[in-house]
Amino acid sequence: MALELYNTLTRTKEKFFPLNPPKVSLYTCGPTVYNIPHIGNYRAYIFADILRRTLAYNHYEVMHVMNLTDVDDKTIRDSQAAKKSLKEFTELYTNEFFKDRDTLNIIPAVKYTKATDYISQMVALTETLLAKEYAYRGDDGSIYFNIKKDPSYGKLSNITIEKLEDNASGRIKKDEYDKENAQDFALWKMWDEADGDVFWETPLGKGRPGWHIECSAMSMTTLGETLDIHTGGMDNMFPHHENEIAQSECATGKPFSRFFLHNGLLLVDGKKMSKSLGNFYSLRDLIDKGYDPLAYRLWLLTSHYRTLTNFSLEALKGSETALKRLYREFLALDSQSTTGHINEAYKEKFLAFINDDLDTPRALTVMWDILKDTAVSDADKKATLLDFDKVLGLKLADQKEEPLSEEVKTLARRRKEARIKKDFKESDTLRKQIEELGYEVKDTEDGQEIHAIL
Ligand code: AMP
Ligand code: ZN
Numbered sequence: 001m002a003l004e005l006y007n008t009l010t011r012t013k014e015k016f017f018p019l020n021p022p023k024v025s026l027y028t029c030g031p032t033v034y035n036i037p038h039i040g041n042y043r044a045y046i047f048a049d050i051l052r053r054t055l056a057y058n059h060y061e062v063m064h065v066m067n068l069t070d071v072d073d074k075t076i077r078d079s080q081a082a083k084k085s086l087k088e089f090t091e092l093y094t095n096e097f098f099k100d101r102d103t104l105n106i107i108p109a110v111k112y113t114k115a116t117d118y119i120s121q122m123v124a125l126t127e128t129l130l131a132k133e134y135a136y137r138g139d140d141g142s143i144y145f146n147i148k149k150d151p152s153y154g155k156l157s158n159i160t161i162e163k164l165e166d167n168a169s170g171r172i173k174k175d176e177y178d179k180e181n182a183q184d185f186a187l188w189k190m191w192d193e194a195d196g197d198v199f200w201e202t203p204l205g206k207g208r209p210g211w212h213i214e215c216s217a218m219s220m221t222t223l224g225e226t227l228d229i230h231t232g233g234m235d236n237m238f239p240h241h242e243n244e245i246a247q248s249e250c251a252t253g254k255p256f257s258r259f260f261l262h263n264g265l266l267l268v269d270g271k272k273m274s275k276s277l278g279n280f281y282s283l284r285d286l287i288d289k290g291y292d293p294l295a296y297r298l299w300l301l302t303s304h305y306r307t308l309t310n311f312s313l314e315a316l317k318g319s320e321t322a323l324k325r326l327y328r329e330f331l332a333l334d335s336q337s338t339t340g341h342i343n344e345a346y347k348e349k350f351l352a353f354i355n356d357d358l359d360t361p362r363a364l365t366v367m368w369d370i371l372k373d374t375a376v377s378d379a380d381k382k383a384t385l386l387d388f389d390k391v392l393g394l395k396l397a398d399q400k401e402e403p404l405s406e407e408v409k410t411l412a413r414r415r416k417e418a419r420i421k422k423d424f425k426e427s428d429t430l431r432k433q434i435e436e437l438g439y440e441v442k443d444t445e446d447g448q449e450i451h452a453i454l
Helices: 039-057 073-081 086-103 119-131 161-167 211-223 234-252 283-288 293-301 313-331 344-354 360-372 378-392 406-420 424-436
Strands: 004-007 012-015 023-028 061-068 111-114 135-137 143-145 184-190 200-202 205-209 227-233 257-263 266-268 439-444 447-452
Touching (some): 023 039, 023 211, 039 061, 039 257, 039 266, 039 293, 039 344, 039 378, 061 086, 061 211, 086 283, 111 211, 119 135, 119 143, 119 184, 119 205, 119 211, 119 234, 143 234, 184 234, 205 211, 211 234, 227 234, 234 257, 283 293, 293 313, 293 360, 313 360, 344 360, 344 378, 360 378, 406 424, 406 447, 424 439
Parallel strands (some): 023 061, 023 227, 061 111, 227 257
Antiparallel strands (some): 143 184, 184 205, 439 447
């Protein structure tokens, strides 16, 4: 089945074909590196990771670029509060992000672009918009994009022109605002005292870029003027992605991104998980509470990426149990001696689900179904599950039985002797002792087998 993706631009599921196969250009709005991301942010990156893995599973070569917003209103404000240089401050949080990324088994982007490395491209784009009269210099010296000059402004988030006429009364220098405040937005912000030592001397004047122009410049410089896919969380749709589209398309005269994909938000008690509401967990919080970080990944995969999902520790506990069961059943597959083959019937089902706009909840059912299927050999199950894990990223290949401790080995030897003597009372007592140490005992035709209880 061909890959279909829900395109926010058209509000429909569309067949996906890249512009230049087998290459796919994929741009993901990355973190603003001003604090430790919360697990809601990781929903956006795990979704982008599943997309990237699915594209690769469909034999595409994915050029995945993710930006790091290392200059904006928030990074400047908080670096000053921390009395650190912008560079030192943002590098600290970039490293924290990379650590969490690896812990969650997110494949690194092919390229990470730091906004501060692309200032000249942002200036050039702003100059083009000035020359084409889509932008103007305000009386505060900053340069703004004139949204009324762009007839298609609002097409992503579906704001109507009438509504715009009512509300677009002024201009806004802040990076973040809501739909009700659609206004001319800043491309280049003239320096003021609040910016301290953060500025660039450029032909546009002494200042810094607005947040939205950063992503347009970085994505088009690295991936070309028309991208195949652009991703981010639903909260990025307006104003960030709307503004990216407007300034990019007005500058180039070409479509900016053929597909826009947005993940639903992670909620807590029905409200968006966010730093400002204080209702968040970091990945470290979950680890400190004893959860396997991949249980969070598995939990996310049990909902479709576009849904709003309510996070709770109880729900996470359920996924932790499921993950351990998966690992246990995977390790119990007896396939040392034979090489397995991918079961084509199961693969077909898995592919159909994952290619249906990344339907991970249904793809996971295929994984559980093959584990239960007695008609499939253990070796084939193993090969098929490892193949599915290229998309799911649950680290099945890394699961290894720990070697038995001397204590368990001694108990096992004594139990074997007891069974030879048909002393079943003693053998049961020894079984219990082994279980108390965290192992289960199975009696098979070839003798007793001992596995760790995960
Ligand atoms: P930020 O660092 O605030 O720019 O956010 C980074 C990414 O996380 C963006 O793609 C946001 O859309 C996404 N994001 C932020 N909060 C949530 C949430 N509660 N649930 C899902 N995604 C989120
Ligand atoms: Zn962005």
